[in-house]
Amino acid sequence: MPALEEKERHYNMNDITKALLKEVSGMDGEPGEGVAYNIREDSTCAGRQSSRDIKITPKKDKPGIDITIDPGTRSESVYIPACVTKSAVSDVAYNDFFVGDNADVTIVAGCGVNADGHEDAQHNGIHRFFIGKNARVVYLEKHIGIGKGDGKRIINPETYVEMDENSYMEMNTTQIRGVDSTRRNTEAKLAANAKLIIRERLMTDGMQEAETRFKVEMNGEDSSVDLVSRSVARGESVQTLYSNIEGNAKCSGHSECDAIIMDRGKVNAIPGLLANNLDAALIHEAAIGKIAGEQILKLKTLGLTEKEAEEKIVNGFLK
Amino acid sequence: MLELKNVSWTAEDGTDILENVSFVVPENRFVVITGPNGGGKTTTAKIIAGLMPPTSGQILFNGTDITQLDATERAKAGIGYAFQQPVRFKGITVRELIEMAAGEQMDDGKICHALTEVGLCANDYADREVNASLSGGEIKRIEIVTVLARHTELSVFDEPEAGIDLWSFTNLIEIFTRHREERKGSMLIVSHQERLLNIADEIIVIANGKVTKQGSRDEILPTLFTEDKACNACPRREREAL
Numbered sequence: 001m002p003a004l005e006e007k008e009r010h011y012n013m014n015d016i017t018k019a020l021l022k023e024v025s026g027m028d029g030e031p032g033e034g035v036a037y038n039i040r041e042d043s044t045c046a047g048r049q050s051s052r053d054i055k056i057t058p059k060k061d062k063p064g065i066d067i068t069i070d071p072g073t074r075s076e077s078v079y080i081p082a083c084v085t086k087s088a089v090s091d092v093a094y095n096d097f098f099v100g101d102n103a104d105v106t107i108v109a110g111c112g113v114n115a116d117g118h119e120d121a122q123h124n125g126i127h128r129f130f131i132g133k134n135a136r137v138v139y140l141e142k143h144i145g146i147g148k149g150d151g152k153r154i155i156n157p158e159t160y161v162e163m164d165e166n167s168y169m170e171m172n173t174t175q176i177r178g179v180d181s182t183r184r185n186t187e188a189k190l191a192a193n194a195k196l197i198i199r200e201r202l203m204t205d206g207m208q209e210a211e212t213r214f215k216v217e218m219n220g221e222d223s224s225v226d227l228v229s230r231s232v233a234r235g236e237s238v239q240t241l242y243s244n245i246e247g248n249a250k251c252s253g254h255s256e257c258d259a260i261i262m263d264r265g266k267v268n269a270i271p272g273l274l275a276n277n278l279d280a281a282l283i284h285e286a287a288i289g290k291i292a293g294e295q296i297l298k299l300k301t302l303g304l305t306e307k308e309a310e311e312k313i314v315n316g317f318l319k
Numbered sequence: 320m321l322e323l324k325n326v327s328w329t330a331e332d333g334t335d336i337l338e339n340v341s342f343v344v345p346e347n348r349f350v351v352i353t354g355p356n357g358g359g360k361t362t363t364a365k366i367i368a369g370l371m372p373p374t375s376g377q378i379l380f381n382g383t384d385i386t387q388l389d390a391t392e393r394a395k396a397g398i399g400y401a402f403q404q405p406v407r408f409k410g411i412t413v414r415e416l417i418e419m420a421a422g423e424q425m426d427d428g429k430i431c432h433a434l435t436e437v438g439l440c441a442n443d444y445a446d447r448e449v450n451a452s453l454s455g456g457e458i459k460r461i462e463i464v465t466v467l468a469r470h471t472e473l474s475v476f477d478e479p480e481a482g483i484d485l486w487s488f489t490n491l492i493e494i495f496t497r498h499r500e501e502r503k504g505s506m507l508i509v510s511h512q513e514r515l516l517n518i519a520d521e522i523i524v525i526a527n528g529k530v531t532k533q534g535s536r537d538e539i540l541p542t543l544f545t546e547d548k549a550c551n552a553c554p555r556r557e558r559e560a561l
Contacts, residue, residue, distance in 0.1 A: 230409070230410070258409065292406070294402075294406045295406050295408060297370055297390060297406075298402060298405075298406040299419065300369075300389070300390035300391045300394065301368055301369075301370070301390050301393075301394050301399070301400045302394060302419050302420045302465060302469065303391060303394040303395050303422060303469075304391060304419065305391050306391070312411070312415075312419065313408065313411070315410075316408055316409070316410035316411035316412075316415065317408075317409055317410040318410065319410045
C-alpha cells in the first residue's frame with residue numbers, strides 16, 4: 001500500500017455530493033489512507049489526497065488538476081469524481097493525466113449533475129491523457145443527472161489521449177440516466193503497438209439529446225483500436241454517433257455501433273474509416289433497430305412480462 | 320394434462336395452416352409430434368406455448384382453459400418452450416438467462432449442475448454472452464437448459480435436433496432419455512429424428528395441418544417409414560412408368 005505523502009485539505013461534502021459520488025464512482029465516504037483522489041464539488045475542491053506514486057496538483061492558470069502517475073506504479077487506483085449539486089452552476093475542469101512508463105493504473109472519473117431549479121447545471125470536463133511506454137490504464141467514467149428542477153442537466157466531456165509505444169488503454173464510459181444534453185468528444189493518437197479499447201454505453205430518454213464523436217488515429221505500426229458503442233434511445237430522445245478511425249500505418253481497427261430505438265427515439269450513426277496505408281485493416285459494423293420481437297417472446301416463455309423482458313434486454317445490452 | 324380441442328390457425332393470407340387439431344398429452348408422458356415439413360408442427364408448438372393465438376379451438380391445461388392466456392401466463396401456469404432457432408441476446412450472459420428461467424439467483428454449484436446436464440462446462444460458458452459468438456450446437460444446448468431449469472409440468476421442444484452437430488445430437492438423446500426415465504413432467508417434442516421417436520411413449524403425426532395418426536409408439540412407429548415418400552411428379556417415377 002503506498003504511504004500517504006500528501007493530504008492537502010479535506011472539506012465536508014454536502015449530501016448531494018455524497019449521493020452522486022456513490023453513484024458515479026462507488027465511493028462511500030472518504031477514500032482510505034493512501035488512496036489518491038480529488039473530489040470536485042460545484043467548481044471547488046471538496047477533498048484531495050495524493051499517494052506515494054500518484055501526485056495530484058491544482059493547475060495554476062485554469063481550473064483543474066494535474067495527475068502525475070510515477071513510472072512503474074503497480075495496480076493502483078485514482079479517483080477524480082466531479083459533482084455539480086445545484087442549478088446555475090456551469091463548471092469547467094481541465095484535468096491532465098501524465099502516466100509514466102510501465103505504470104499500471106485504474107482511473108475512476110465519474111460526474112454527477114443535480115439540477116434543483118429553473119437554471120441549468122453543467123459540467124464540462126476536459127481530460128488529456130499522456131500515456132507512457134508499456135503503461136496500462138483502465139479508465140472508468142460514469143455520468144448521471146438527477147434533481148427535480150426544470151433546468152437542464154448538461155455534461156460535455158472532451159477526452160484527448162496520446163498513447164506511446166506498447167501502451168494499453170481501456171475506456172469504459174457510461175451515461176444511462178438523467179443527463180438532458182451531452183456532447184462527447186473523444187480523440188486518440190496511437191504509437192507503435194499501442195492498443196486502445198473503448199466501450200461506450202449511452203441511454204437517453206424524454207427530450208434528451210446526445211452527440212458522441214470518436215476520432216482515433218493509428219499512427220504506429222501494429223497499433224489497434226476496438227471501439228464498441230451501445231446505446232438505447234427512448235421517449236423522444238435523439239442520438240448522433242460519429243466514429244472515425246484512421247489507419248496511417250500497418251494497424252487494425254474495429255468499430256461497432258449498436259443501437260436500440262424505443263418509443264419515438266431516433267439514432268443517427270455515422271461511421272468513418274480512413275485507410276492511409278496499404279496494411280491498415282479497418283472494419284465497421286453498425287446495427288440500429290427496435291428490440292427483436294423474438295427476444296421479448298423468449299423471455300415471456302420464461303415467465304417475464306413484456307415490460308420486464310424489455311428492461312432485462314436493455315439492461316443487458318447496456319451492461 | 321394438456322388437451323387441444325379442434326385447434327385451427329389461418330395465416331394472414333387466408334391459408335389454413337392447422338385444421339381442427341385435437342390431441343391429449345397425458346401426465347408424465349413423452350410425446351413426439353412428427354410429420355412432413357410445412358405440415359403445421361411448429362405452429363402447433365407455438366400455439367401451445369402462447370406465442371400465437373389459435374384462430375379457433377380450445378386449449379386446456381390441467382382442466383383449465385388457457386386459450387386466451389399469453390406466453391407469460393402460460394409459462395407461469397407451467398408450460399416451458401424451447402425455440403427451434405434459439406434467440407440471441409447481446410449483453411445477457413448464459414448465467415443470467417438460466418437465472419431468469421429458474422426465477423432465482425443461482426450459485427456456481429447450481430449453474431454448473433444445470434450446464435453439465437447438457438454437456439457444457441460452467442467455467443467456459445456461464446459468463447459468456449448469449450450472442451452470435453456461440454455456435455448452433457452451443458446455443459441449442461443452452462436453450463434446452465433454460466427449459467429444464469424451469470421444472471415445468473409440460474416442456475415443449477421444437478425440433479431440438481435442428482442445427483446441431485452429430486456429437487451434440489448424441490448428447491441430446493441422452494438428455495431426453497434421462498428425463499424420460501425420471502418422469503418429472505411431460506415432454507412434447509417436435510422432431511423428425513428416429514432416435515427420438517424410438518424413446519417416445521406416444522407419437523402424433525401432423526401433415527397438411529391435420530392430425531393424421533396418433534397412438535402409442537409401438538402402434539405408430541412401424542407405419543412411419545414404410546410409406547412411399549417419392550414425389551408424384553418425380554421424373555424418375557414418370558420414366559419408370561413408361
